[in-house]
Amino acid sequence: MENQxxxxxxxxxxxxxxxxLQLAKKLKNSAVEILMLDRHxxxxxxxxxxxxxxxSLDSDSIAFPLRKIFQNQKNFNFRVAEVKRIxxxxxxxxxxxxxxxxxxxxxxxxxxxxxxxxKAIEHFSMPMKTIPEALNLRSLILQNFEDALNEKNPxxxxxxxxxxxxxxxxxxxxxxxxxxxxxxxxxxxDYPELDFHFMKIYLIEGTERVLEPFSKQASKKAKEFLQxxxxxxxxxxLVTQYDGEKVIYNNTESIFTxxxxxxxxxxxxxxxxxxxAPIVRGGRIKTNNYNLVEGYENxxxxxxxxxxxxxxxxxxxxxxxxxxxxxxxxxxxxxxxIINQEVPKAFDYFDKGSMATIGxxxxxxxxxxxxxxxxxxxLTWMFIHLLxxxxxxxxxxxxxxxxxxxxxxxxxxxxxxHKFNRQTMTEDSIAK
Amino acid sequence: MENQxxxxxxxxxxxxxxxxLQLAKKLKNSAVEILMLDRHxxxxxxxxxxxxxxxSLDSDSIAFPLRKIFQNQKNFNFRVAEVKRIxxxxxxxxxxxxxxxxxxxxxxxxxxxxxxxxKAIEHFSMPMKTIPEALNLRSLILQNFEDALNEKNPxxxxxxxxxxxxxxxxxxxxxxxxxxxxxxxxxxxDYPELDFHFMKIYLIEGTERVLEPFSKQASKKAKEFLQxxxxxxxxxxLVTQYDGEKVIYNNTESIFTxxxxxxxxxxxxxxxxxxxAPIVRGGRIKTNNYNLVEGYENxxxxxxxxxxxxxxxxxxxxxxxxxxxxxxxxxxxxxxxIINQEVPKAFDYFDKGSMATIGxxxxxxxxxxxxxxxxxxxLTWMFIHLLxxxxxxxxxxxxxxxxxxxxxxxxxxxxxxHKFNRQTMTEDSIAK
Numbered sequence: 112m113e114n115q116x117x118x119x120x121x122x123x124x125x126x127x128x129x130x131x132l133q134l135a136k137k138l139k140n141s142a143v144e145i146l147m148l149d150r151h152x153x154x155x156x157x158x159x160x161x162x163x164x165x166x167s168l169d170s171d172s173i174a175f176p177l178r179k180i181f182q183n184q185k186n187f188n189f190r191v192a193e194v195k196r197i198x199x200x201x202x203x204x205x206x207x208x209x210x211x212x213x214x215x216x217x218x219x220x221x222x223x224x225x226x227x228x229x230k231a232i233e234h235f236s237m238p239m240k241t242i243p244e245a246l247n248l249r250s251l252i253l254q255n256f257e258d259a260l261n262e263k264n265p266x267x268x269x270x271x272x273x274x275x276x277x278x279x280x281x282x283x284x285x286x287x288x289x290x291x292x293x294x295x296x297x298x299x300x301d302y303p304e305l306d307f308h309f310m311k312i313y314l315i316e317g318t319e320r321v322l323e324p325f326s327k328q329a330s331k332k333a334k335e336f337l338q339x340x341x342x343x344x345x346x347x348x349l350v351t352q353y354d355g356e357k358v359i360y361n362n363t364e365s366i367f368t369x370x371x372x373x374x375x376x377x378x379x380x381x382x383x384x385x386x387x388a389p390i391v392r393g394g395r396i397k398t399n400n401y402n403l404v405e406g407y408e409n410x411x412x413x414x415x416x417x418x419x420x421x422x423x424x425x426x427x428x429x430x431x432x433x434x435x436x437x438x439x440x441x442x443x444x445x446x447x448x449i450i451n452q453e454v455p456k457a458f459d460y461f462d463k464g465s466m467a468t469i470g471x472x473x474x475x476x477x478x479x480x481x482x483x484x485x486x487x488x489x490l491t492w493m494f495i496h497l498l499x500x501x502x503x504x505x506x507x508x509x510x511x512x513x514x515x516x517x518x519x520x521x522x523x524x525x526x527x528x529h530k531f532n533r534q535t536m537t538e539d540s541i542a543k
Numbered sequence: 544m545e546n547q548x549x550x551x552x553x554x555x556x557x558x559x560x561x562x563x564l565q566l567a568k569k570l571k572n573s574a575v576e577i578l579m580l581d582r583h584x585x586x587x588x589x590x591x592x593x594x595x596x597x598x599s600l601d602s603d604s605i606a607f608p609l610r611k612i613f614q615n616q617k618n619f620n621f622r623v624a625e626v627k628r629i630x631x632x633x634x635x636x637x638x639x640x641x642x643x644x645x646x647x648x649x650x651x652x653x654x655x656x657x658x659x660x661x662k663a664i665e666h667f668s669m670p671m672k673t674i675p676e677a678l679n680l681r682s683l684i685l686q687n688f689e690d691a692l693n694e695k696n697p698x699x700x701x702x703x704x705x706x707x708x709x710x711x712x713x714x715x716x717x718x719x720x721x722x723x724x725x726x727x728x729x730x731x732x733d734y735p736e737l738d739f740h741f742m743k744i745y746l747i748e749g750t751e752r753v754l755e756p757f758s759k760q761a762s763k764k765a766k767e768f769l770q771x772x773x774x775x776x777x778x779x780x781l782v783t784q785y786d787g788e789k790v791i792y793n794n795t796e797s798i799f800t801x802x803x804x805x806x807x808x809x810x811x812x813x814x815x816x817x818x819x820a821p822i823v824r825g826g827r828i829k830t831n832n833y834n835l836v837e838g839y840e841n842x843x844x845x846x847x848x849x850x851x852x853x854x855x856x857x858x859x860x861x862x863x864x865x866x867x868x869x870x871x872x873x874x875x876x877x878x879x880x881i882i883n884q885e886v887p888k889a890f891d892y893f894d895k896g897s898m899a900t901i902g903x904x905x906x907x908x909x910x911x912x913x914x915x916x917x918x919x920x921x922l923t924w925m926f927i928h929l930l931x932x933x934x935x936x937x938x939x940x941x942x943x944x945x946x947x948x949x950x951x952x953x954x955x956x957x958x959x960x961h962k963f964n965r966q967t968m969t970e971d972s973i974a975k
Contacts, residue, residue, distance in 0.1 A: 152685060153958040169603035174958040178733040188736070191689045191959070208693045242960065253584060257623045261640045301610040304620070504947045508940055515936045526585040526606040527623070528674065529961070 119144045119186070120450055123204055123213040125194050125382065127154050127177045129432045130414035131219035132501075133439030139184050141447050146211055148192045148204065151241075153177055156500050158432065159509075160239055161282060164248040165289035166297070166522040172509050174242055175501040194220075197384035199410055205384075215409045215446060218396065219439070222377035222415035222430055225393070234536055235355040236371035239282065247538055248372060249524075250531040252293070255369055256302050266367065272310040273368040275358050277350045278375030279316030279323070281467040284333055286372055287314040288469035291340035296520040313368075315345045315360055317375070322475065324429060325465055329475040332484040336469040350375070355533075369533075377430060379416040391418050395427065400457035401449075402442050411446075413438040419458065428460055432499070437461065468492045471517065551576045551618070552882055555636055555645040557626050557814065559586050559609045561864045562846035563651035564933075565871030571616050573879050578643055580624045580636065583673075585609055588932050590864065591941075592671055593714060596680040597721035598729070598954035604941050606674055607933040626652075629816035631842055637816075647841045647878060650817075650828065651871070654809035654847035654862055657825070666968055667787040668803035671714065679970055680804065681956075682963040684725070687801055688734050698799065704742040705800040707790050709782045710807030711748030711755070713899040716765055718804055719746040720901035723772035728952040745800075747777045747792055749807065754907065756861060757897055761907035764916040768901040782807070787965075801965075809862060811848045823850045827859065832889035833881075834874050843878075845870040851890060860892055864931070869893065900924045903949065 119142050124131045127149040135145050156173040163170050181187040192206035203212045224238035237248045252274070259271040276287045290312045299307050314321065314337060320330040321337070321344060334344050345360070352359040358366045379394035389397040389405040395418035397405045402417060404410045414435030418427045428434040438458060445455035464478040466488065474489035476482065493513060497506050516522060529538040551574050556563045559581040567577050588605040595602050613619040624638035635644045656670035669680045684706070691703040708719045722744045731739050746753065746769060752762040753769070753776060766776050777792070784791040790798045811826035821829040821837040827850035829837045834849060836842045846867030850859045860866045870890060877887035896910040898920065906921035908914065925945060929938050948954060961970040 151959065152689065169601045170960060171601035171603075171956045171958060174960075176733075176957045179953070179957070182732050190692065191686075246960075254623075257584065260622065300614050301608075504944070504951075507943060507947070511939060511943065512936070515939070519936075521611070524603045525608045525611070526603060527583065528602060528606075528678075 120214040121146065121212060122215045122217065122446065123148065123211060124217045124219055125149075125204070126219035126221060126380075126414075127151070127189075128157075128219060128221045128414060128435060130221070130435035130439040131217070132177075132180065133436045134217060134219065134413065134443050135181065135184070135187055137440050137443030138186070138446070141186070141443070143186060143215075143446070143450070144188070145184075145186055146188045146190065146213075147177065147181075148190055148194055148206060148211070149177060150191065150193050152189075152191050154180065154501060155242055156505075157240070158496060159500070160242070160245045161286040161289055163242065163524070164239055164245040164286065165252070165293050166249060166525040167289065167516055168509060168512055169524045170242050170246060172505050172512065173500070175505060180501065194382055197382055197410075199384065199386075199407060202409070213409075215449075216411065217442065218382065218404070218410065218412040218416055219414055219435070220380040220382065220416055221435070222394075223380045224373060225376035225378040226373065227376065229352075231355075232350070232353045232371075232373065235353050236277070236373040238373050239286070240377075243538075246528060247531050250527045250529060250538065251370060251533075252290075253525055253527050254531060256298060256305070258369075259305055260302065268305075269309045269311075270356070270367040271369045272305070272307075273313070273366065274311070274370040274372065275313045275315060275350075275366055275368050276372045276374060277315050277358075278373065279314055279318075279321035279344070279346070280374060281322065281465070283314060283316070283372075283374040284321055284337065284467050284469060286374065287312055287337060287342045288340060288473070291337070291342050292470050293522060294341070297522050297525065301525075311343060311366075312341065313343045313345060313366060315348050315350055315358075317347070317349050319347050321346065322467060325467070325475065326477045326482050328482050329465075329467075329477050329484065333467065333469055333475050336473040336475075336484075340470055340473075377415065381416075385410070393418075401445050401455040402438055402458065411442055413442055421458065421460070424460060431465070433463055434460055466492045466495065552646040553578065553644060554647045554649065554878065555580065555643060556649045556651055557581075557636070558651035558653055558812075558846075559583070559621075560589075560651060560653045560846060560867060562653075562867035562871040563649070564612065565868045566649060566651065566845065566875050567613065567616070567619055569872050569875030570618070570878070573618070573875070575618060575647075575878070575882070576620070577616075577618055578620045578622065578645075579609065579613075580622055580626055580638060580643070581609060582623065582625050584621075584623050586612065586933060587674055588937075589672070590928060591932070592674070592677045593718040593721055595674065595956070596671055596677040596718065597684070597725050598681060598957040599721065599948055600941060600944055601956045602674050602678060604937050604944065605932070607937060612933065626814055629814055629842075631816065631818075631839060634841070645841075647881075648843065649874065650814065650836070650842065650844040650848055651846055651867070652812040652814060652848055653867070654826075655812045656805060657808035657810040658805065659808065661784075663787075664782070664785045664803075664805065667785050668709070668805040670805050671718070672809070675970075678960060679963050682959045682961060682970065683802060683965075684722075685957055685959050686963060688730060688737070690801075691737055692734065700737075701741045701743075702788065702799040703801045704737070704739075705745070705798065706743070706802040706804065707745045707747060707782075707798055707800050708804045708806060709747050709790075710805065711746055711750075711753035711776070711778070712806060713754065713897070715746060715748070715804075715806040716753055716769065716899050716901060718806065719744055719769060719774045720772060720905070723769070723774050724902050725954060726773070729954050729957065733957075743775060743798075744773065745775045745777060745798060747780050747782055747790075749779070749781050751779050753778065754899060757899070757907065758909045758914050760914050761897075761899075761909050761916065765899065765901055765907050768905040768907075768916075772902055772905075809847065811850075813848075817842070825850075833877050833887040834870055834890065843874055845874055853890065853892070856892060863897070865895055866892055898924045898927065
């Protein structure tokens with residue numbers, strides 16, 4: 112068992128997402144010893160994953176090495192590790208590289224794709240929660256077009272050129288919009304041998320409108336933008352089957368497609384070893400208003416994983432970066448208070464608003480007292496995303512990419528780095 | 544069998560490297576129908592692969608989508624295909640996506656890593672001829688340091704921190720230099736828990752000096768630069784064994800290491816189906832001075848793959864980009880002459896010189912009448928490489944990367960995208 116000698120309390124943070132990052136940063140000058148564990152050595156800026164998948168950005172622009180962020184933070188340690196189990200009774204975490212003891216444990220593992228138990232859909236459709244998954248999707252899109260060139264059967268050719276995005280939340284809307292731009296400005300020029308009347312992009316949403324958590328005005332405008340770009344928007348439709356050939360929704364309707372992108376839901380990324388009692392709907396963990404997991408004294412949960420009821424948010428907070436960031440910051444202060452035997456402060460989410468981009472000059476922004484759409488919304492979206500992107504070089508390179516894309520209509524990052532294997536639905540393992 | 548109907552002669556180019564690219568571009572307005580086949584959908588700017596491996600550049604910066612280059616070239620077709628065999632008698636190429644007929648065939652497959660038949664070395668060491676290979680090397684370097692943190696045995700810890708570059712040509716020299724900079728400016732800050740006295744970088748060269756094809760002055764200065772940066776340069780040494788633990792050179796000397804980079808040689812990337820007669824030493828194909836393969840009337844070879852004796856180059860040309868580029872351009876003109884039943888012109892290589900960079904402000908340049916080293920050489924190296932890098936955005940982003948790196952001493956792209964599996968010596972197949 113690892114046993115780093117120190118007089119300071121040991122805080123283990125599992126996960127280097129928005130929440131874990133803020134928490135560790137905010138504890139910089141505090142009398143604690145931090146150990147962050149993540150299975151990747153980098154932080155992923157998830158809001159821009161769809162741009163990696165659709166060839167606008169290279170993967171390194173939205174990945175930031177965690178060690179670099181904390182290079183000058185003496186009380187910070189990091190390990191690339193797969194957490195297998197936590198043992199709250201004996202206060203240690205089991206990983207693939209050994210066990211680590213803690214005084215305080217923070218679960219910041221975020222969420223993972225929810226296929227709602229549908230095994231066939233899970234096998235055949237493309238999730239987009241990690242950079243490797245986004246790169247797989249990029250490969251699949253491009254390979255479908257390469258395959259379409261060689262396909263004689265017109266039905267199969269059409270299926271290769273048809274994409275179905277399931278789930279009309281921000282990720283689904285942004286992906287469908289980016290696919291439409293990819294079609295209109297890139298694919299149509301890259302594949303002059305193909306007839307692009309056959310290329311269809313569907314966005315299927317279960318509730319009565321896309322961007323359901325947004326204002327009605329935003330939903331309406333987003334749908335309008337999408338339709339003008341050629342996306343077929345289907346609302347109040349539940350996808351119940353996909354066997355790699357045919358999507359079935361509302362039990363009877365079907366679409367033949369070789370490309371299904373699944374952004375229909377997430378669930379908490381749970382770790383073994385915790386009591387089942389605090390686990391609520393959607394695999395989230397119930398905490399009190401200090402992010403302390405119910406039934407525990409030194410185990411906390413923040414961000415997407417945490418389910419916290421407050422007067423303003425009686426059914427829990429939305430699974431967005433801002434909640435994770437604010438909970439991470441608040442928990443840093445509360446941990447210090449708890450260590451100093453002071454009273455912690457209850458979390459109060461400050462909702463800065465929501466935004467989604469649909470395409471060039473097309474975005475929707477819902478602020479508390481102001482809602483707007485179109486060009487200004489699009490500029491706002493870009494500004495905010497650049498602001499939150501970690502690292503000066505990433506900001507600069509992303510900005511340049513966007514400027515070049517804006518003027519050239521082009522997307523340079525359409526390389527198939529690793530071939531995606533449709534049989535195994537994973538990438539080919541041997542790199543050449 | 545694919546049979547595209549056209550009145551123009553069909554030219555198949557196998558390979559989208561420097562030679563194939565120039566040939567196809569130069570044939571833009573000619574009365575031929577071009578089909579390029581490549582197993583990747585992008586052109587790789589190989590001279591900068593070592594910067595991807597050592598975290599200075601992201602992979603997309605040196606990969607350029609082939610379809611994009613030829614978007615406006617009507618007589619150009621492209622397929623992502625693995626060529627299985629050529630059939631010169633019946634004039635077609637067999638691939639994994641079908642057969643393609645040709646009137647003229649150009650082999651532009653370049654070269655591949657030569658392990659000189661040493662199976663153990665091939666299995667355990669890291670080549671660096673493709674982007675996936677460069678990314679694997681990047682993952683290996685970073686994983687070695689992550690593993691070193693968890694390693695208790697001091698000998699094993701040292702082996703994880705020891706890197707041996709085999710082969711002191713430009714690639715080996717540049718990689719060893721980049722590793723030294725990675726150590727001094729990045730790793731030492733990223734891994735404060737490790738003792739960097741243990742980190743050793745060896746460069747082992749078989750001939751009596753590194754950069755053997757360069758001037759003695761360049762070799763001497765390059766060695767000096769490397770040694771000042773902490774690289775242990777061993778000349779006149781032949782590596783004969785590596786079993787994943789221990790490199791053996793000169794039959795008796797050994798180095799314990801978990802990181803061997805193999806840049807000791809290349810051989811022609813041959814395709815099945817050609818007569819054995821024209822194949823010469825190093826797997827190259829003997830051509831006449833018009834790049835026509837000996838014994839054939841309509842099969843050509845250019846670039847690294849071609850072996851052509853001329854008065855100035857009685858033992859063939861060097862395997863560098865400039866030869867491939869110039870042969871590609873020349874063959875385009877000659878093909879048109881041949882089609883028009885005119886007399887082709889003999890190839891005459893214009894040697895523009897050689898250059899290699901060792902590190903920040905440190906490069907060597909050999910021009911015909913001028914040899915210089917140091918800062919000006921380094922600026923020249925950067926300018927020339929930017930000039931030849933394909934695509935405006937790639938140039939711009941690479942330039943910015945270099946500027947940021949110059950001022951910050953940092954390398955941002957140190958993310959482990961796909962874990963490298965030391966057992967199988969391939970990357971893990973399941974992306975998460």
